[in-house]
Amino acid sequence: MDGAHTPKFEPVIRAAGLDGVLVSFGAALSEPANRAALAFAAAVGRSGIEGVEECAPSLVSVFLRFDPLHLELGVLVQRLSTLLSERDWYDAAMPDGRRFIRVPTVYGTELAPQLAEAAEAAGLSVEAAEEQLSTARVRVQTIGFAPGQPYLGLLPEAWNIPRQTALTKAVPEGALVVAIRQLVLFSVSNPTGWRHVGQTALSLFRPDSDTPFFLRPGDEVQFVPVSRDVLARYADDPNGGAEIEDIR
Amino acid sequence: MRALKVHRIAPGATVQDGGRAGYMAFGVSRGGAADRLALVEGAALLRQSPECAALELPGSGGVFEATEPMRIALTGAPMRVTLDGAPLVWNASHRMGAGMRLEIGGATGGSYGYLHVGGGLDTPLLLGARSAHLAAGIGAVVQAGEALPVGPDARDEVGLFLPQDSRFDGGVLRLVESFQTGLFDAATRTRFAQTVFTRDARANRMGMRLNSEGDGFSASEGLNILSESILPGDIQITGDGTPYLLLNESQTTGGYPRIGTVIPADLPRAVQTGAGGQLRFEFVPREEALKAQQRMTDYIAQVPKLCMPLVRDPSQIRDLLSYQLISGATAGDAAESEG
Numbered sequence: 151m152d153g154a155h156t157p158k159f160e161p162v163i164r165a166a167g168l169d170g171v172l173v174s175f176g177a178a179l180s181e182p183a184n185r186a187a188l189a190f191a192a193a194v195g196r197s198g199i200e201g202v203e204e205c206a207p208s209l210v211s212v213f214l215r216f217d218p219l220h221l222e223l224g225v226l227v228q229r230l231s232t233l234l235s236e237r238d239w240y241d242a243a244m245p246d247g248r249r250f251i252r253v254p255t256v257y258g259t260e261l262a263p264q265l266a267e268a269a270e271a272a273g274l275s276v277e278a279a280e281e282q283l284s285t286a287r288v289r290v291q292t293i294g295f296a297p298g299q300p301y302l303g304l305l306p307e308a309w310n311i312p313r314q315t316a317l318t319k320a321v322p323e324g325a326l327v328v329a330i331r332q333l334v335l336f337s338v339s340n341p342t343g344w345r346h347v348g349q350t351a352l353s354l355f356r357p358d359s360d361t362p363f364f365l366r367p368g369d370e371v372q373f374v375p376v377s378r379d380v381l382a383r384y385a386d387d388p389n390g391g392a393e394i395e396d397i398r
Numbered sequence: 399m400r401a402l403k404v405h406r407i408a409p410g411a412t413v414q415d416g417g418r419a420g421y422m423a424f425g426v427s428r429g430g431a432a433d434r435l436a437l438v439e440g441a442a443l444l445r446q447s448p449e450c451a452a453l454e455l456p457g458s459g460g461v462f463e464a465t466e467p468m469r470i471a472l473t474g475a476p477m478r479v480t481l482d483g484a485p486l487v488w489n490a491s492h493r494m495g496a497g498m499r500l501e502i503g504g505a506t507g508g509s510y511g512y513l514h515v516g517g518g519l520d521t522p523l524l525l526g527a528r529s530a531h532l533a534a535g536i537g538a539v540v541q542a543g544e545a546l547p548v549g550p551d552a553r554d555e556v557g558l559f560l561p562q563d564s565r566f567d568g569g570v571l572r573l574v575e576s577f578q579t580g581l582f583d584a585a586t587r588t589r590f591a592q593t594v595f596t597r598d599a600r601a602n603r604m605g606m607r608l609n610s611e612g613d614g615f616s617a618s619e620g621l622n623i624l625s626e627s628i629l630p631g632d633i634q635i636t637g638d639g640t641p642y643l644l645l646n647e648s649q650t651t652g653g654y655p656r657i658g659t660v661i662p663a664d665l666p667r668a669v670q671t672g673a674g675g676q677l678r679f680e681f682v683p684r685e686e687a688l689k690a691q692q693r694m695t696d697y698i699a700q701v702p703k704l705c706m707p708l709v710r711d712p713s714q715i716r717d718l719l720s721y722q723l724i725s726g727a728t729a730g731d732a733a734e735s736e737g
Contacts, residue, residue: 164577165574165575165576165577165684166576166577166627166629166659167574167576167629167631167632167659167661168574168659168661168662168684168687168688168691169629169662169691170627170629170659172577172626172627174577177624178624179624191423203419204419204420204422205423206422206423206627206650207423208625208626208627208651209624209625209626210624211626211627213422213626213627213629215422215629218688218691219688219691219692219695223684292651293423293424293425294425294625294627294649294650294651295425295625295649295650295651295652296425296426296533296534296649296650297421297424297425297426297534297535297536298424298425299425301625301651313637313653313654314637315636315637315638316636316637316638317636323535329653330624330653337425337535338533338534338535340533340649343636343637343653343654355425355534355535357524357525357534357535357536358524362424362525363424363425
């Protein structure tokens with residue numbers, strides 16, 4: 151499963167349990183593979199294959215859940231192969247309506263206690279780690295794990311750090327965590343194997359709202375450093391003080 | 399208001415229906431009743447739609463009171479239960495008068511019991527379902543003092559019974575290989591299938607930790623693989639080699655590698671394994687898994703026809719006249735087999 155995407159990577163279709171299929175566009179994260187996954191998921195949604203019950207993109211893959219008693223795996227794989235052959239998915243455009251969002255973030259302190267540990271894993275000083283994380287303009291590559299929760303990347307190579315061997319019991323909503331050149335911003339409190347390096351006041355999931363999910367794949371985000379006092383001011387703002395502009 | 403008043407309730411009890419399909423792309427797993435068969439069985443006993451929401455009771459029940467006469471059914475993990483002090487048969491439907499006190503105690507086997515009401519629990523729809531999804535922050539656990547609204551009930555039939563299933567005792571769970579099974583070498587997979595696991599006490603609706611003696615079950619490259627989609631039944635191995643069985647309310651993606659996926663037909667058995675219960679895993683070919691899926695689908699279609707009249711033992715009924723006895727019911731086996 152290691153090795154980077156090359157232009158020669160062929161999409162792979164594999165069974166996932168009894169009632170799932172995974173179409174993978176790469177073994178490692180790359181921008182073309184990510185764009186391929188987003189575009190192919192949209193195309194599967196439009197194709198309306200009977201027996202397919204759910205379709206969701208992840209970082210470089212598309213997961214389909216289907217009814218295995220009414221749609222044979224072999225038939226589904228054939229349909230997906232045909233769809234795959236229709237175009238070069240690695241060349242697909244980004245989704246429309248993307249935005250650039252600057253999110254106030256406290257790095258380190260008791261709010262985000264693993265900054266130093268993560269910096270050490272990345273071979274950086276704490277100052278350099280904060281500098282790199284806070285100036286990176288990262289893109290939402292997929293929404294997953296928890297409601298409206300983004301995987302963001304890619305960070306500089308130094309951040310290709312592994313997950314922890316044991317899970318952190320819980321990080322709070324708004325926690326910014328890091329591993330394998332990616333950031334994840336937590337939408338609800340959950341356990342994680344990633345390291346907690348920053349804290350925001352952004353509410354990503356609003357179940358009572360007409361627009362329950364704040365971020366979308368393709369949006370770009372920068373986690374701008376602020377003090378704890380500044381962050382505290384945004385406690386009642388669901389956007390956590392974020393500044394939003396459209397990407398044209 | 400037509401409601402079920404909650405005087406006391408087990409920690410972690412929630413309102414559950416079939417959950418929310420279709421939100422995986424937004425990071426929301428389907429959720430819904432941990433034991434979907436119990437939901438179907440309760441609906442059949444009340445002759446109503448399996449989409450009706452019920453109360454999911456983890457490990458033990460609580461004390462409840464109806465504001466109006468209503469029908470109830472009890473399914474899933476069998477629990478000690480009395481209505482105004484008189485024992486009720488589990489896996490059956492009953493009438494509950496206004497002001498009567500329904501006391502549901504601890505499970506005598508299994509994990510999740512279900513209290514269904516005629517008309518279904520009528521709590522608000524959120525993203526198209528009534529299910530609480532605790533991991534997603536949708537809904538919340540039910541607390542003492544609440545009154546859960548109950549929908550209108552067009553039917554009157556009670557006194558139906560379903561034979562108790564054997565899915566509450568742990569046992570063998572069938573697995574199919576998944577797209578990350580190959581990350582584990584053959585020796586590790588074989589050892590996994592030969593190991594007897596104990597369900598950890600910390601299991602919840604997201605998943606259950608599986609404890610075993612001896613070494614863990616590590617994969618190569620285990621901590622650096624990309625996060626991929628998760629489906630219920632996946633067995634994820636965390637960095638220290640411990641397997642976790644992921645359930646309906648799990649995260650939608652995850653990066654710890656998965657050694658295999660428990661087939662949907664065996665998930666009710668998996669979730670109903672009580673704390674300390676023993677489980678083993680058996681890799682089966684896809685054809686066998688499909689047959690099991692067909693048998694489960696057939697069972698779900700058959701459940702309404704499998705419901706049979708509950709024959710009561712009059713000696714166990716404190717106030718005989720308050721009950722509407724089913725015609726022909728005199729004495730019988732069902733109530734005696736309850737204990």
